[in-house]
Amino acid sequence: MKVVKFNLLLYVAFISCIFIMAAQFTFSSPISKSNRRELRKKHDGPCEAHNSIDKCWRCDPNWAENREKLADCVQGFGHNTTGGKGGEVYVVNDSSDTDLVNPKVGTLRHAVLQPEPLWIIFRSTMTIRLCQELIIAGNKTIDGRGAHVHIAGGAGFMLQFVKNVIISDLHMYDITPGDGGIIRSNSTHFGHRGASDGDAITIFGSSDIWVDHCSFAGTFDGLIDIVARSTDITISNCHFVRHDKALLFGASDIHPDENMRVTIAYNHFGKGLTQRLPAVRWGFVQVVNNDYTHWKSYAIGGAKGATIISQGNRYVAEDGAAKEVTYRKKAPKAEWEKWTWRSEGDLMVNGAFFVNSGNPNWAAEYKGYPLICAEPAERVPELTKFAGAAIGCKVGVPC
Ligand SMILES: *[C@@H]1O[C@H](CO)[C@@H](O)[C@H](O)[C@H]1NC(C)=O
Ligand SMILES: *[C@@H]1O[C@H](CO)[C@@H](O)[C@H](O)[C@H]1NC(C)=O
Ligand SMILES: *[C@@H]1O[C@H](CO)[C@@H](O)[C@H](O)[C@H]1NC(C)=O
Numbered sequence: 513m514k515v516v517k518f519n520l521l522l523y524v525a526f527i528s529c530i531f532i533m534a535a536q537f538t539f540s541s542p543i544s545k546s547n548r549r550e551l552r553k554k555h556d557g558p559c560e561a562h563n564s565i566d567k568c569w570r571c572d573p574n575w576a577e578n579r580e581k582l583a584d585c586v587q588g589f590g591h592n593t594t595g596g597k598g599g600e601v602y603v604v605n606d607s608s609d610t611d612l613v614n615p616k617v618g619t620l621r622h623a624v625l626q627p628e629p630l631w632i633i634f635r636s637t638m639t640i641r642l643c644q645e646l647i648i649a650g651n652k653t654i655d656g657r658g659a660h661v662h663i664a665g666g667a668g669f670m671l672q673f674v675k676n677v678i679i680s681d682l683h684m685y686d687i688t689p690g691d692g693g694i695i696r697s698n699s700t701h702f703g704h705r706g707a708s709d710g711d712a713i714t715i716f717g718s719s720d721i722w723v724d725h726c727s728f729a730g731t732f733d734g735l736i737d738i739v740a741r742s743t744d745i746t747i748s749n750c751h752f753v754r755h756d757k758a759l760l761f762g763a764s765d766i767h768p769d770e771n772m773r774v775t776i777a778y779n780h781f782g783k784g785l786t787q788r789l790p791a792v793r794w795g796f797v798q799v800v801n802n803d804y805t806h807w808k809s810y811a812i813g814g815a816k817g818a819t820i821i822s823q824g825n826r827y828v829a830e831d832g833a834a835k836e837v838t839y840r841k842k843a844p845k846a847e848w849e850k851w852t853w854r855s856e857g858d859l860m861v862n863g864a865f866f867v868n869s870g871n872p873n874w875a876a877e878y879k880g881y882p883l884i885c886a887e888p889a890e891r892v893p894e895l896t897k898f899a900g901a902a903i904g905c906k907v908g909v910p911c
């Protein structure tokens with residue numbers, strides 16, 4: 513993905529070599545114990561579903577027999593996503609990733625390369641260290657519920673020019689760049705690929721994607737990148753920690769992602785985050801009912817006329833870190849004043865503040881897919897209580 517890499521490099525050109533060296537130093541170790549600890553969250557009580565997505569499936573004691581019900585629960589711009597609904601269930605029983613051209617039956621790589629719709633589940637708790645980027649075909653659900661599935665210490669996921677993928681209940685951390693090489697990209701094609709960036713999930717030229725209940729920490733590059741005219745994406749119920757530049761949407765100045773539409777709902781942005789939660793260029797992003805408890809330099813950033821609607825979030829400024837939630841990259845006021853960035857019903861704690869710009873009456877003119885209706889920001893700690901992957905679903909009991 514040379515193009516992406518090049519553009520990302522441009523985008524971060526202002527960050528000094530020292531930063532890059534520090535990042536390599538920090539993230540070059542394989543699976544760090546501290547990240548595991550961070551991501552482990554215990555929940556053994558009765559079913560508690562607090563937000564509109566979780567309420568749709570979590571309290572059904574037969575959720576494991578009725579896994580495809582999850583596909584009816586997505587909201588926001590990713591609402592058309594059905595993943596592998598209607599397809600066979602594929603059980604991953606082998607955590608290895610040794611053959612990148614003809615992967616073994618039972619591995620995650622074999623599962624995601626199949627051409628037909630598949631609902632992919634895991635036989636047991638496992639850690640998968642991907643040798644190279646995992647190229648995922650369309651019409652797939654990767655469903656980690658009921659197992660503790662860790663994608664860690666290796667390469668990340670690549671969704672390129674595909675539609676319709678659900679990624680649910682995975683831990684992804686300490687993702688490192690792959691060197692590239694000969695890799696199968698779909699059921700009929702393999703070929704040489706350049707080095708991968710080290711993002712946990714790259715969404716490249718793809719649409720109808722839903723990432724729910726995943727935990728992300730400490731990758732080398734970004735956590736989730738959305739680039740190259742990707743759109744119709746929902747990221748919900750995820751937990752983000754320990755990363756410098758987590759979410760980058762619309763990476764290219766040259767190929768503008770004007771039509772990109774992304775929903776960020778019910779996530780928790782926690783310890784050790786610095787910036788880009790997300791950073792958005794172009795497009796339209798609704799940020800709704802998320803809990804922002806840590807950001808060192810900014811939470812929501814952007815450029816190039818991005819529209820950002822922030823509703824019912826809780827922003828808690830850290831002591832000794834930036835109080836401003838927002839950051840406009842390299843634009844004079846006369847320009848960014850025209851970008852519609854609106855904070856509506858957000859709860860601001862410990863001096864946090866959001867600088868509004870653009871059209872205060874945007875809602876009257878909005879004709880797109882209906883946005884998720886924000887609940888009062890005071891409810892955010894409850895709505896996001898089970899953000900992340902370790903929700904402790906057990907077969908046979910409500911999750
Ligand atoms: C969902 O599907 C409909 C029908 O194909 C389409 O018009 C719409 O653009 C899609 N995406 C969104 C976010 O509504
Ligand atoms: C996984 O399942 C496949 C298909 O049933 C089987 O061929 C393979 O041997 C299994 N692998 C392991 C490691 O159990
Ligand atoms: C995914 O499923 C849809 C609807 O069944 C089908 O039209 C499409 O061709 C499939 N796409 C892929 C990449 O398999």
Ligand SMILES: *[C@@H]1O[C@H](CO)[C@@H](O)[C@H](O)[C@H]1NC(C)=O
Pocket residue numbers: 627697698699700701
């Ligand atoms: C597989 O990948 C090749 C090369 O990118 C592409 O030309 C072909 O259309 C793809 N086939 C499927 C079924 O996606």
